[in-house]
Amino acid sequence: MWMHATCFLDFNIPVATPFLFMLRPRSGWQQWVGREQYVLTPSVPAVEFTDPFGNLCQRLVAPPGQFSVHTSVDIESADFSDTAPGAPFVExxxxxxxxxxxxxxxxxxxxxxxxxxxxxxxxxxxxxxxxxxxxxxxxxxxxxxxxxxxxxxxxxxxxxxxxxxxxxxxxxxxxxxxxxxxxxxxxxxxxxxxxxxxxxxxxxxxxxxxxxxxxxxxxxxxxxxxxxxxxxxxxxDVAIYTQFGDPVELLGMEVTVERMAAPSY
Known part of the structure; x- marks a missing residue:
């Protein structure tokens, strides 16, 4: 099945603050990313790298004032996670x-x-x-x-x-x-x-x-x-965001997940 998921984070930044985000799913045998969007407001330079566990991480410095991150993804996933009663222990x-x-x-x-x-x-x-x-x-x-x-x-x-x-x-x-x-x-x-x-x-x-x-x-x-x-x-290891330096205020966070028709793109 196909799903559309979004995550919106809104911060109040007192001083320029380094952030590490982990908000991008990656394709694998359990899921397939069809389309995604990642918007920073205001727009700032960001560098992406892969951590030792294969996660896609985004590194940036948020400027003072209101700063937001909005991600969305169209992704294909199974209706039901696999089960395997009796699957053996691996030495x-x-x-x-x-x-x-x-x-x-x-x-x-x-x-x-x-x-x-x-x-x-x-x-x-x-x-x-x-x-x-x-x-x-x-x-x-x-x-x-x-x-x-x-x-x-x-x-x-x-x-x-x-x-x-x-x-x-x-x-x-x-x-x-x-x-x-x-x-x-x-x-x-x-x-x-x-x-x-x-x-x-x-x-x-x-x-x-x-x-x-x-x-x-x-x-x-x-x-x-x-x-x-x-x-x-x-x-x-799996925090969706990590902030360094003086504390910042998370003004709001909103997550949506809904089914969608198979995309035509």
């Missing part, structure tokens, strides 16, 4: 090199502290996809998804001590538990069709059965088109 020595960073503890996913807990959660489940599904089910049963409740980024250990969390934090817990079982897991930030309330969304992917599969503790199923914008070890 570490057989993993592709690029998956290895996603086995290690990271700033917000302290997987070295979850070995015992993760083993308890997946007891009796076949190694691989079924273990990841058991972890997701555990998070859904023990943590209430509360959109908009978490302005401060918290780690998997902190999430595990609370009864409610936002999508980003629930993904941290899922990632930490998977890595504790030597299953590569990475965070994804992007768009999700029919998300309520509409916003950017976070979920995670785990590498089992020779490929990455989507897992989302906040949703009852994996129905609905997803658009991945950025991948990383945890939230520190």
């Amino acid at each position: 570490v020595q057989l993993l592709p090199d690029e998956t290895l960073p996603f086995l290690l503890p990271s700033r917000y996913c302290e997987s070295d502290r979850f070995s015992q807990m993760a083993s308890s959660i997946v007891a009796g489940w076949a190694p691989g996809y079924d273990q990841c599904a058991a972890i997701v089910d555990y998070i859904r049963r023990t943590t209430q998804y509360t959109p908009g409740a978490g302005q401060e980024i918290i780690s998997a250990c902190e999430v595990n001590q609370r009864s409610q969390a936002v999508c980003r934090d629930m993904a941290h817990l899922g990632i930490a538990c998977c890595r504790a079982l030597s299953i590569p897991a990475r965070m994804v930030v992007g768009y999700l069709e029919k998300l309520q309330p509409m916003d950017l969304h976070a979920w995670f992917e785990a590498y089992v059965g020779g490929r990455w599969y989507t897992f989302d503790p906040t949703q009852d199923d994996l129905q609905g088109g997803r658009v991945a914008i950025a991948y990383g070890r945890d939230a520190a």
